[in-house]
Amino acid sequence: MRTRVAIIGAGPAGLLLSQLLDQEGIDSVLVERQSAEYVQSRIRAGILESASVDLLTKAGVGERLAAEGMEHRGIYLQWPGERHHLDFVDLVGRSVTVYGQTEVTKDLMAAREAAGRPAFYEASEVTPHDIDGDHPHVTFVDSDGSPQRIDADVIVGCDGYHGPSRQAMPQSGLRVHERTYPFAWLGVLADVPPSTDELIYAWHHDGFAMHSMRSHRISRFYLQVSPDEDIAEWSDDRIWEALSTRLGAGDPDWTLHTGPVLEKSVLPMRSFVTSPMRHGKLFLAGDAAHIVPPTGAKGLNLALADVALLTRALTAWLHEGREDLVDQYSDTALRRVWRCTHFSWWMTMMLHRRDEEFDAQLQLSQLRRQVASESAAAELADNYAGVPIGY
Ligand code: APR
Numbered sequence: 058m059r060t061r062v063a064i065i066g067a068g069p070a071g072l073l074l075s076q077l078l079d080q081e082g083i084d085s086v087l088v089e090r091q092s093a094e095y096v097q098s099r100i101r102a103g104i105l106e107s108a109s110v111d112l113l114t115k116a117g118v119g120e121r122l123a124a125e126g127m128e129h130r131g132i133y134l135q136w137p138g139e140r141h142h143l144d145f146v147d148l149v150g151r152s153v154t155v156y157g158q159t160e161v162t163k164d165l166m167a168a169r170e171a172a173g174r175p176a177f178y179e180a181s182e183v184t185p186h187d188i189d190g191d192h193p194h195v196t197f198v199d200s201d202g203s204p205q206r207i208d209a210d211v212i213v214g215c216d217g218y219h220g221p222s223r224q225a226m227p228q229s230g231l232r233v234h235e236r237t238y239p240f241a242w243l244g245v246l247a248d249v250p251p252s253t254d255e256l257i258y259a260w261h262h263d264g265f266a267m268h269s270m271r272s273h274r275i276s277r278f279y280l281q282v283s284p285d286e287d288i289a290e291w292s293d294d295r296i297w298e299a300l301s302t303r304l305g306a307g308d309p310d311w312t313l314h315t316g317p318v319l320e321k322s323v324l325p326m327r328s329f330v331t332s333p334m335r336h337g338k339l340f341l342a343g344d345a346a347h348i349v350p351p352t353g354a355k356g357l358n359l360a361l362a363d364v365a366l367l368t369r370a371l372t373a374w375l376h377e378g379r380e381d382l383v384d385q386y387s388d389t390a391l392r393r394v395w396r397c398t399h400f401s402w403w404m405t406m407m408l409h410r411r412d413e414e415f416d417a418q419l420q421l422s423q424l425r426r427q428v429a430s431e432s433a434a435a436e437l438a439d440n441y442a443g444v445p446i447g448y
Pocket residue numbers: 065066067068069070071088089090091096101102158180183215216217218219220221342343344345356357358360
């Protein structure tokens with residue numbers, strides 16, 4: 058089989074890339090290790106920056122997002138005794154939208170199917186070849202067990218942290234920047250209407266807690282736990298008690314509604330950046346190149362921004378033979394990646410409990426500053442609502 062762009066991985070990055078390329082009249086083929094059902098059922102992030110909403114709308118998948126996405130003006134920041142609203146619209150003129158990654162994925166998959174663009178799900182042994190040469194191609198074994206080969210002009214690795222694309226680059230030329238954190242999140246999806254109109258980020262002596270949501274009926278919560286936490290220790294009752302203590306500390310008149318827990322899991326927290334994001338005819342986008350801790354809600358937005366940049370670059374190359382934008386892709390993308398890496402690290406370090414009381418006092422002072430100083434609040438708002446895609 059021959060195509061112009063072979064895309065490895067059908068998460069939000071791969072799916073959006075194939076959609077944007079299609080709008081430019083550029084053929085692509087997706088190769089994904091998991092089944093379509095599995096990809097659609099993964100519970101992931103839930104916040105879209107305004108630029109991500111615009112991008113998905115321009116990509117032609119904004120209809121359900123406009124109807125079902127919940128636009129939020131800002132967030133609540135709290136610590137024991139105080140809860141404050143930061144209004145991003147007042148501060149920087151931009152909002153965010155609550156719309157699950159699962160829904161973004163479903164919309165993009167529906168658009169791909171409607172356009173009849175080819176995708177191979179349940180592919181194994183997916184391997185990029187000849188990324189330095191004139192015949193880049195991807196080989197794999199399809200879901201029927203037959204060997205396949207896709208010849209392309211370029212290969213894009215949208216295959217997440219564990220995928221084969223980053224491994225296919227010459228390791229001597231790659232720089233990896235990494236930080237692991239001494240905390241993890243216990244993520245909880247619950248069948249209960251949110252007890253708040255907008256997200257609550259809570260500092261607490263027992264550890265960070267967050268109240269997010271997926272819809273008017275489904276809530277999403279996170280609790281800071283230790284990276285080696287045994288989930289078996291967390292009964293539903295213990296989860297609700299911890300959430301109620303930590304989230305309730307900001308406002309004595311507030312009540313947390315409880316309900317059935319639908320899913321719970323422990324999520325590690327890590328920062329990871331690979332540089333460069335291109336070698337020869339192989340480009341990386343999204344989690345394949347970088348991971349952020351979830352505190353700033355940046356992972357999904359960064360993945361979408363990467364493929365927006367890459368689409369522009371590949372279009373100039375494949376349509377006009379112009380190589381300037383593909384040559385700049387890695388540097389341009391990495392500038393935004395590092396901005397979001399810093400913001401996610403900063404939010405993480407401000408909100409998570411550490412052992413020393415000295416750290417706690419610094420964090421509380423910083424939190425008070427975020428709400429007392431308009432310029433401090435605007436800096437948080439500008440980063441959270443999202444810097445421009447070509448930042
Ligand atoms: N072959 C083919 N596909 C693969 C392989 C492989 N060997 N390994 C991984 N994949 C697929 C995964 O199954 C997954 O569907 O690549 C896809 C990568 O998708 P995501 O992990 O969702 O990454 P990305 O599209 O970059 O989106 C980033 O996902 O993890 C979250 O917080 C992150 O929200 C952010 C978003």
